[in-house]
Amino acid sequence: MELTTGETFTGEAEVNVTAPGPWWQVTGGEVISGSNLISRIPQSCALSPSCTDSLILNDPISNRPATAIYNDNYDFSSTATRGTVSATNQWLVRAGTRPNIYSYAFFDNLSSGKNFNTLPPNTTVTTGVVNDPASVADGGYYWYRTSGNVTIGSPGGSNFININRKIILFVDGNLTIYDGPRLNNFPNDFFMVVVSGDIDVDPALVSPDTSTPAIQGIYTCDGTFSTGTNGVDDGILVVEGSVAASAFNLERDLVNENTDTPAEHFIYSPALISNYPSALAERHLIWREVAP
Template identity: 30%
Template sequence: MTCRAGSDQFGCYSGACAGTYNCAAGACSAGKICQAGACIIAAWWQVKDADLISQGDIRSTIPSSAYKLIDDGEGGYPGIAAYSGTISVGSGTLSSKDWMANITPSPYTGRKYDYEYFTGSVPPEVFTDPKYAIDATINVSQLKNENKQRPDGYFWNYRNGDLSTNSNLIEMSEKVILIVNGNLTIGNNITVENGVGFFGAIVKGNLTLDPQISHPNNPSLEGIFLTDGVFATGAGSGRLYLRGSVIAWGGVNLQRDLGGNNSTTAAEYFEYAPDLLMTFPRELLRKGKVWREIAP
């Protein structure tokens, strides 16, 4: 079998294909998926107003020069791509400014802001008082039960083991923190009232999203999500629009695929949310010393 060049600039096999192949005109390469009789464009991802930081490569098979990997934010500027390996953006461009930085050494040797670090700053009673404990499967609205609210105004929740959530939590005005000493599966949309509400998940294991968490134009998931394991978006055909931040020390598994809509739409879209930093709990902020010279 051979590949031929099409008018859409993607190669296709001219004969029948057993399965799906990656190819370009005349040769195989990543991002050009070919099937018999039709060109299927590979799924890709995109961010808005956000920095990208990777200890390895950054890759998104953007299908057209009309799209950027990092869209400008409301202030008119994109984020920075920092990486230790290589950057590949397919037929697209990096950003309006092409800001990038190669980081060394690799692997990262600085302070690791992970599950252990953040749980070391959590009020101790969250781990010992039964009122903060939650079951293995919960309706997500249970995370903001009144008895879980501390004097700081935040609703603290702790699961010692794996956790799965269900049902939606939309335009939440409360501030909720979820700590999971295990794996977390989020099975529902979670959004917050911008500048008022907060949602944060701190996970020891893997963090997996249900494929039904999706929306074509608006955020279907908002918050700050930190996992020591892998952050997996869930295999499905609906677009994931996440507004917030993702920190995944074990890597990110991008599993969405929009099929024919891949030609114009990113399967995963991550938007930076600066208001979440303003509502971030003070207990979890980095503590530092301030040195001042004073008169003797």
């Protein structure tokens, strides 16, 4: 049907409104991609007072964003434009080389000589397991090692496990997170997981809003970090800490809530970094000429 100037239409017409696609966001932390860096934030976000249409939100303490580094291409908008990386649209860097990926073997080599607490293969990690009074500490940290298909919590569990100490967990295999690790005291507690395979998050593990974490800690894996999906209408996943992986599969889709809410929100935690064990830091030699 076509109307010309001065004509009006008084009939009925069916209008189909399609919900925007899912997207993700970061607060305060650096984002690094060895390939493309894409989060197509919908135009409707800019119209909502509760939504900020940029990839990285300012750190609440410094009120500054962090850097986004990509190698091939970037896109932070669902429109024809490529959107903004931050409120000032600064700190976006295209690197000419791909970043180093710190693998399971790298961390395993650095941790050699540590007194590990060995868990059975295919173990289920619970609050009782990681806070076992019989476990032995080394350098103020509790080091755990296990293998196989390991889970944190179990389906239909408590949705969280309490971390009451500084814990590093090595998993030579795959990890599924059913219950989110929660640190009781950020200045004193720490949680890090190093995985040789994939990390999968159960889609039932959700956050009530974009500021309440379902998972806390530092997570690294040689494989893919997948956020999980119900396939219909997912809940928000908020991770407070850091995640490093060879690939990311951000699967969640909030459907109608995509208009002003990211499906995944990663919040940088300075407290976790300040408690990072020096034993797992890169070692650099300093050469000095010494007089004979």
